[in-house]
Amino acid sequence: MKDVAALAGVGLATVSRVINGTPVDPVLAAQVTEAAKRLGYRHDPTASSLRRSDRRTRTIGLILEDVANPFSSLLHRAVEDATSELGLLLLAGSSDEDPERERSLLGAFHARRVDGLIVVPTGQVDDELQAVRRQGMPIVCVDRAAELEGVDTVTVDNAEGVGDAVRRLHALGHRDIAFLGDRTSLWTARRRWEGFVSTMAALSCPLREGWVRRDLHGEAAGERAAREILTGGTPPTALVTGQNLLTIGARSALQDLGLHHTIAHVGFDDFELANLLSPPLSVIAQDPKALGRRASELLLSRLDGYDGPGRHVVLPTRYVARGSGEITRPGVGTG
Amino acid sequence: MKDVAALAGVGLATVSRVINGTPVDPVLAAQVTEAAKRLGYRHDPTASSLRRSDRRTRTIGLILEDVANPFSSLLHRAVEDATSELGLLLLAGSSDEDPERERSLLGAFHARRVDGLIVVPTGQVDDELQAVRRQGMPIVCVDRAAELEGVDTVTVDNAEGVGDAVRRLHALGHRDIAFLGDRTSLWTARRRWEGFVSTMAALSCPLREGWVRRDLHGEAAGERAAREILTGGTPPTALVTGQNLLTIGARSALQDLGLHHTIAHVGFDDFELANLLSPPLSVIAQDPKALGRRASELLLSRLDGYDGPGRHVVLPTRYVARGSGEITRPGVGTG
């Protein structure tokens, strides 16, 4: 930059002005541009943000559960779409639902002075999130609520999504409905469970011991649990699975036992190939892109100066009837 | 930092030494640590890398086709796993196979002085990649080869993967094999096509006009093309689809026409739910995690000082026989 100034025969300040678009004598501006091109000069945003009064790095941090997980990666993409047009770059990392990793990413992003943070929180480092927030960092939590001051959240109506599915199954005659849920440490898993329990209660359907399984993690655990439920003394007539991998595992078990055309099954979260299965898989779909878009909007509004209390957006789920959830209870006429 | 030095009663240099682990009087070190804690001091890696002699930012840039695409996101995760333990952070972006976006990301990452770049290149901005490389930036290209000086590449043996599938189909009696391929502007699509053509030739199978379709992009295009081929005068007995979405589209068409148990089908690239389909989908699987891991290794070796010519790693594909590719040609005995 010094060289550019020298070659253009102007001062450092003028070069800076040209770069930042501050009005300047067109003749000088042209000289600077020319000199910069000749010297292959590249502006250094790092040094820039160091001195700049607003300290903006034009980078935002994204803490996901796992960048490779379809839900997370769609969210990621939505955030990218919303921010890239503003020239913001994304620093992304996976927490794997491990508080230690979340903490470490949070610290690294904070240290690098990202302009803001979009986080899918594990729920176990909320105190540190709050501390970082208090130091002025805008934060938006996605997918899972967080009771933090000045932190926006975007979530999906998990309880209502499951409730809707249960009511539909009930309308098809089902009373004996089983439920597989993820780790109870997860906010989403708890909300889905609550939706299941409260809706079953509202419909006067008893919860049978052994038909409701929680704290399951991963496809294998889902398959095992489904298999146990289905091969137990009195099997249910319908099954609701509260998470991605549990849905896959349960469906595997159903197909393996030859029950996939007999027992109704609704999963939470959509899949790419769900409609190619036979019967196609009915799901309670959430819209990761919408989550990411809303989260970005909230964060951008804070970057634009909003500094009020946390806002809480709740997006609806959408039931996608494809077939597996429309299997009627045995003994009930079709329709 | 000045405050820390003042509170600890030491010089700035000593604080810096303590932070960077340079041996220093334990008593002073303790004072510094204590003072830093009291003041809530946070080290600023940005300012650090500005002054540091090696100019390392401990950040690497990742240019993917689309962070939300399963292949890309698995690659992303593998790179994260390989680099996070070294404390490196990842700036990720999607090019959408758009040269302009790739150029823009490349420029942004370069300007931020990332330590290195892992790129899935569109193939149309190679000159700029080369220019950035010449300025000293380590670059590794993944998934698609690039003929660039000093740039490492990690690819999959696309041609051999398709060739293997074709030979297997041939062994099951198939002679009339159709092929759906992605945009010919993509290196991978060309290689897969070449593998198909050369293997068919080697097996003395003629390529029928209308059975080979290229430049197809997206699920809808795949479905349409497959439908046209399958409902044409003489349909093939087997189908090879050279890309993710084309595979899904073709499978949709097959199921829709009730031909999925009749016509053999092998797709390139694996899916989560492939084994729950009936028949389960046979695929030529590539290992995105392995691609990411190898790419990271190559990049890290350059960060470690290797500055030799570009190295080219070619990983094998793996044929996953699940059923759809094991359908024998009608009229040929089972087995």
Place this chain on the structure above:
DNA sequence: TGCGACTCAGGAAACGTTTCCTTAACCTGT
């Protein structure tokens, strides 16, 4: 005991910018 070599901490310069402040030139109004 005195001198040279060595160790270690502090002060200052530097990294590449932006911003503040000063200075010079120009313009306008009386």
Place this chain on the structure above:
DNA sequence: ACAGGTTAAGGAAACGTTTCCTGAGTCGCA
């Protein structure tokens, strides 16, 4: 024509670090 005001560019300081260099203190050896 001169004084006051306005504009625009240049110089220097500052951002938060690291690194170089200097100086002081210590140790060993003659």
